[in-house]
Amino acid sequence: MLLAEELPLSQAESRLLDAAREFSRREVAPNAARWERERAYPRATLRAAAALGLTRIQIPAAAGGLDLRYRAKLRIMEEIARDDFAFAFALVNTHNAAARLARDGNDGQRARYLDGLLRGELIGAVSLTEPAAGSDFAAIRTRAERVEGGWRLNGEKAWLTNGTAVDVVVVYAQTDASAGAKGIAAFVVDARRAGFERGPAYGLAGAHALGAAGFRLADYFAADADLFYAPGTAFKTALASITGARIYVAAMCCGMVEEALTLALARACTRSTFGEPLIRRQALRWMLADVATDLEAARLLGYRAARLLETGEDAVLAAAHAKKFATRMAEQHLPQCMQLFGAEGLMEAHPLGRHLAAARVAHYADGTTEIQNERIAAYLERGLPG
Ligand SMILES: Cc1cc2nc3c(=O)[nH]c(=O)nc-3n(C[C@H](O)[C@H](O)[C@H](O)COP(=O)(O)OP(=O)(O)OC[C@H]3O[C@@H](n4cnc5c(N)ncnc54)[C@H](O)[C@@H]3O)c2cc1C
Structure with missing residues (x-):
């Protein structure tokens, strides 16, 4: 279901994704419920993520970065969002502040802040x-x-x-x-x-x-x-960078749904009611099948937008489609995966409730769902004859 071949990675990108996955399972997943309960900001874990190179993904090598493609950032944030959307979002925002400074900052700005941001000593x-x-x-x-x-x-x-x-x-x-x-x-x-x-x-x-x-x-x-x-120049650059943000927010919604589907599937195979495992109930197996279909569709929209962005083509419309579809998909399907767990799905030990709140956040961050519709409608209008 991961559709990895739709957005293939280089060896270096794959290695970093593997390291990020391992880091997230070890450092993010076991702590995310506590961060939420205590309303804590995970500064130490963000520093540890930086030590792994996760603030350097798209930074040019000459500026101390890894010089990897946008798709590496997208796939890594998608993977971390499986465990905690909020952590991934905090991380990617510092990464992006560093990337902007590296690309557009003057010598003094870079000298003052860039190294600190890359090392996770500074938050951007x-x-x-x-x-x-x-x-x-x-x-x-x-x-x-x-x-x-x-x-x-x-x-x-x-x-x-x-x-x-x-x-x-x-x-x-x-x-x-x-x-x-x-x-x-x-x-x-x-x-x-x-x-x-x-x-x-x-x-x-x-x-x-x-x-x-x-x-x-x-x-x-x-x-x-x-x-x-x-x-x-500022207004235009803000709009340009928001297109990239919309695409990885879409991917992060896919990450959360992927995790919810994996958990729900495991639960459906092991929990029995009335003498049969839940997975044998057509209503439930078809529900999971619908989650899987929409997840594939959402992922493909996001990956298409990412490819357009990387090749410098106009990705605004594709990004709007991807973000609108993925946020709605997450908000529809996360509760369904949760429902399959019965009351236990409400427990904070499962990420499902956290993911659901994050899917709400995704409806606003980097442009609301209605603003995505405005972008899409503007393209539709432009295509009208006369
Ligand atoms: C957790 C979180 C983190 C964020 N992080 C950042 C950040 O780091 N930096 C930053 O600058 N911002 C950040 N934002 C802000 C985010 O970009 C805004 O919330 C978003 O742009 C919407 O603005 P608003 O909340 O003021 O809603 P409003 O603009 O007041 O809109 C209210 C409602 O009206 C709808 N609406 C508005 N205009 C139209 C229209 N023309 N047609 C139809 N409907 C419309 C909106 O979709 C929305 O539903 C963050 C938001 C959240 C929730």
């Missing part, structure tokens, strides 16, 4: 969302005002993955409200400096290990050298 994040602007990213209100030698940043940001522990954040801010999206710039913001006020961890329905929190910038001074994307 990217902040677009605000309390009053999520889907409508162009409406952000955090202001960047020109001052002597740099910029003064003021405003409130919300829903930052890794927000409870973050050290370095790529922050999007408006430099000229009258210019709309073209006025938006991005800055490298150091969370340890004056003017960065971290908010408390959000209390959520689940996925606490990803450390969601907001923060405020109160007269934060960003020097000219801290500018990351100039006004006029």
Whole structure:
């Protein structure tokens, strides 16, 4: 069911995937329920993941990375999400902050932060969302005002993955409200400096290990050298990177459903009622068959989008299809796998309840399901005659 041949890996990529799998079963799976119960942020385990190379996947070798393809990141996050979506999401967000710094940062920014991010000593994040602007990213209100030698940043940001522990954040801010999206710039913001006020961890329905929190910038001074994307370029780069994020979120939903299906199948073969194992009941075996079919379909949509992304083709539509389908598929099928367990499926020792809450998170993170529909509808409209 893994469809590995649809997105084949090189030897180096396979080796890292194997190591990530082994790491996840050993370090993530046994701890994820506790992280959730204690609402703990798994900083030490993230550092251990970094030591394995999991913050270096797509970083160029010249910058200290492994120079592997997007598909390696996707397959690794899919695999870790089998054990804990939230951990994988925290990890991939630090990885992506490092990849952006390596690709787009200036020498000073790279010198200050890159090595720390790669070693897992620093936690990274990217902040677009605000309390009053999520889907409508162009409406952000955090202001960047020109001052002597740099910029003064003021405003409130919300829903930052890794927000409870973050050290370095790529922050999007408006430099000229009258210019709309073209006025938006991005800055490298150091969370340890004056003017960065971290908010408390959000209390959520689940996925606490990803450390969601907001923060405020109160007269934060960003020097000219801290500018990351100039006004006029920032908005476009944000949208471009979100396409990649949508595809791995889709794959992570597949990872969770793969795990749920594996567990449900094992349970159906070993649990008997009225003298027969559950797997012999047509209603249940067909239910599992439907999960398997939709999982294959979701995975193929995600893998197709990944191939388009890697070859530099337009992957926006494919990513929207993949994320919409996979999140809905997870939300539909995780409860079905859980149901097969009877009451025991509710126990925190099984990942099913955690996965279900994470499937909800996947409906919002990196663009909501409705926004995916807007993207798809825009393509449909463009294809209309006249
Ligand atoms: C756990 C978690 C982690 C996150 N991490 C990050 C992060 O690291 N960095 C970051 O910047 N953001 C992050 N986000 C924020 C995420 O990107 C936003 O939640 C998302 O963009 C939606 O914005 P919103 O929640 O403000 O909803 P809103 O934009 O207020 O939308 C509310 C509802 O209206 C719907 N809607 C909005 N516009 C339309 C429309 N035109 N047509 C139809 N329906 C519409 C939406 O789909 C949604 O259902 C995270 C979110 C979560 C839940």
